[in-house]
Amino acid sequence: MDCFSINGGKNMAFTFQINNDVVWNHDEKLLAKAERNTPKLIQTTIQPAAIAEIIADEKSVNGFKSVVSEKNIAQLPDYTLGRDEKIALDLGDHYVGKFTIDIDSVGSPMDAPLYLRLKFAEVPAEIVAEAADYDGWLSRSWIQEEFVHLDVLPTTLEMPRRYSCRYIELSVIDTSPKWKASFSNPIFMAESSVSMEQLPKPVIEDKELEAIYTISVKTLQDCMQTVFEDGPKRDRRLWIGDLRLQALANYATFDDLALTKRCMYLFGGMTTEEGKIPANVFTEPNLTPDDTFLFDYSLFFATILFDYVQHTQDETVLQDLYPAAKKGMDLALRQVDEAGRLVLTEDWPVFIDWSNDFDKATAGQAVIIYAMKRFIQLAEKMQDSQVKHYQALCQQLEEFARTTLYDAEKKQFVIEGSGEVNVASQVWMVLAEVMDAKTNQEIMETTIKEQFPITGFGTPYMYHHVVEALFVAGLPEAAVQLMKDYWGKMISMGADTFWEAFKPEDLDFSPYGSPIISSYCHAWSCTPAYLIKKYLAG
Template sequence: MAFTFQINNDVVWDYDKNLLDRAEANIPRLIETEIHPIGIVERISEKQRVNDFELIKSDKNSLSLSDYSLGRGESLILDLGDHYVGQFSIDIASVGSPMDAPLYLRLKFAEVPSELYADSADYDGWLSRSWIQEEYIHLDVLPAKLQLPRRYSCRYVELTVIDTSPKWKASFSNPLFIAKSSVSVDQLPKVTIEDDELKAIYNVSVKTLLDCMQTVFEDGPKRDRRLWLGDLRLQALANYYTFNDLFLVKRCLYLFAGMHTTEGKIPANVFTEPELTPDDTFLFDYSLFFVTSLYDYIEHTNDYDALENLYPIAKRAVDLATKQVDNEGRLVLTEEWPVFVDWANDFEKSTAGQAIMIYTLKRYLKLAEAYNEPEKAVYQQLLDKMIEFSKQSLFDKKQRQFIVEETNEVNVASQVWMVLAEVFDTKKNQKIMQETVKQHFPIKGIATPYMYHHVVEALFIADCSEEAIKLMKDYWGKMIELGADTFWEAFKPEELDFSPYGSPILNSYCHAWSCTPAYLIGKYLLAKE
């Protein structure tokens, strides 16, 4: 596993009240929508189903839900018809003889069918089982309206009666899900996508983004419900081509700017409840993505008031990162401040990290120019040195691939990030990506839409549009083929039950870093029409 829990108890935080007040001034009012189930579905036996993403439509009618009373061990699954984030309520009554025992009820909320097939009792992964969307409730008196206080991220709601008594059964009616988001589909621009598969991918991307847009850009509304910098960068880009909610982007940038260490290190993520709290997790590339996210925002909005307020934070982040670059222009990473790049730990990440630093410096220099930074030349010299080192020491001319310096390893991430950083011109980048396709496709060992996004964008940058479109269809399209309403945190087409946590019941099936086809299609395909 490339990412492990960090516990840094000796961190000294610098809270900037002015910046945090500006963040709080941009809290959105969530839009609430009433959602009623469209039907009832049932499991398919293991022998009959092809995979765990299948359910069948039941003969039972959700409009006549009260007709299907449930006794000990009986259950039914409500289908909301799409993925939603919000609160659930339902009316419950007793049917039969007088109620001589409490109702013992289990409710299970699932984003995809595989969560319903998984037994939570079997979970033994490295993330807390408290994230499992499952509730056990006793009701002593019926009738009653059960209004669950927790927020859920789901399409399916399973009601299971663990026990009543032999004398009576439970009857359910008026199920209601209140879906919440900071944006509405009414805000979307009208787009025309002729390719049906790309259109479906675009629509599911938009739905993924919508459900992750709450009081911040959450990484996943099921889990972890936090604001992560790597996710924010991609969500903001997708947002600019869809909902264009600039207040939410500004809020998130100010949150990160307002909570950093005294040395200038920006946390990888922040919590917003019960109070604003920075996490003691630090990732080298995520810290730099504050700079690139600020650049993207300023380029999109020309909000120079935000630049005035946030540039000093970006400068400190860059200055801290430059201490990791040696005299030759080589990025030297440390275990205390690792580079993420992707969940996968099957490849060495130093070359990708070098490229991310170059990518960031290029964008920082544009911010510096707009801010009239007096030391701009110093950063330009550093950028030139890092580019030259990359060309001379990390690029293998015979293989037409970037290597890892110490081992000569050639991996996808190195090529992708060096192309995104545009170390070479478009013509040479095209040859690099063509060689990458030849050597490394179909991609193996990478399991996140986060990394697949960067591969696709690198292909577009290198004028390999056909390959980019094909990869989008093969990867995100495969999720849709499996029934995805929103795109998933982790997905291996060659291993459908893959989970980085030991069980699909903890996977997030609506995840921020998976929403980017809306951006990729908007920027590289629709913009050309």
């Protein structure tokens, strides 16, 4: 395996893996079932709600917000644009889809082409950001900006790419002194595999939680395309860590079982010869597994299957995918030594969270326990002859955690050797229910006292697990407060959908150095819909 690390901004890092020697198994029967569950996307015609003015505002995301212009969207054709003039359209909410607009020339005969720039932005700050200034570690090809020459007007401009946005800026780079461009009939054709009409909305009396729930659902909807995408603006692919959380949120909301099955069959149908589950897969132009492997993500295949079977009692899916889950679990268990210690390696790291500010070994130990407990229940359903073998290994992993990794005096799990205490260790050990309920509550109460407010974590992915651990530990008030402090803060800063990365202690934080490349609609941030439904709304 080759890998190279790239600085991902303050206190962040990312490692690209290149595994050229991987031998893949493609199970054509499973992949055929995946294709049969491909959804037909629902298209919805969206017309801009207003013309927007983007202004500086230090309380809004990345320092800018949108206000409704004095210009009337109904009079858009009258606001003709010449050289260096621009106008921003506000769709009224976040959408994913394709854009068309009619363009004509006004004035003297058209004696030069129209040179037009279009920007598609999820948040107002993207409109202000200049692509030329971007110097981040992700490809600039993700920037939602297009330059178009039009030789003859009138015409209907149909943009071929799909965009994820709320705001669309039309900027005339040049016409000629003799004429200006007039724009009319802007249409955004939104796409998703689900519709809000199929959503049974729970009664939520707390207005702040209701707002968090609503935006969570919108985030999920816009990430539900032909697969559960991690982000419709950037990456646009199926990641297994995101899938686990999206599926849970989906069960609590849209309950689109076909899309969940499709995604599970894609992962189950494309594994390495030795049984590793890829961290993500591509679906275009062909079904292709990525050569990136994360230890915890691979384990989550079994937990996703468990969650699905618990929700549906679908024995066929269990029969189809259990062999891949079992092979993946057996491979992961090779990383466990005779003492019951998980031994992590550089070529198969745990993710836990983007941040590299903390040691992830204890959290990794907890994740394998968490996954094994769910896998064992699947093994029992399958009447697997090795059930007792798995139970014994799980007990050994738990015993090592209780005797070597837990500090009873501190009431915290630690890193073996260094004694480091971090939030992720506590959270995952509580989720894995290694200790009894009373001790779990003490662990999280100590965590709140000594490690809150949380710093260092940069993603809603990790914050989800902290909130759920608080619920599991019997601390619902603290769980609700953290949801409000984190997701509620995003809303106060102008979120229409929830973001890929957010640090309350660093409001200007972007893991990529610029909002122009950040994802402001991201799958792993949609989980308050699940948390609220499961733990609060019933």
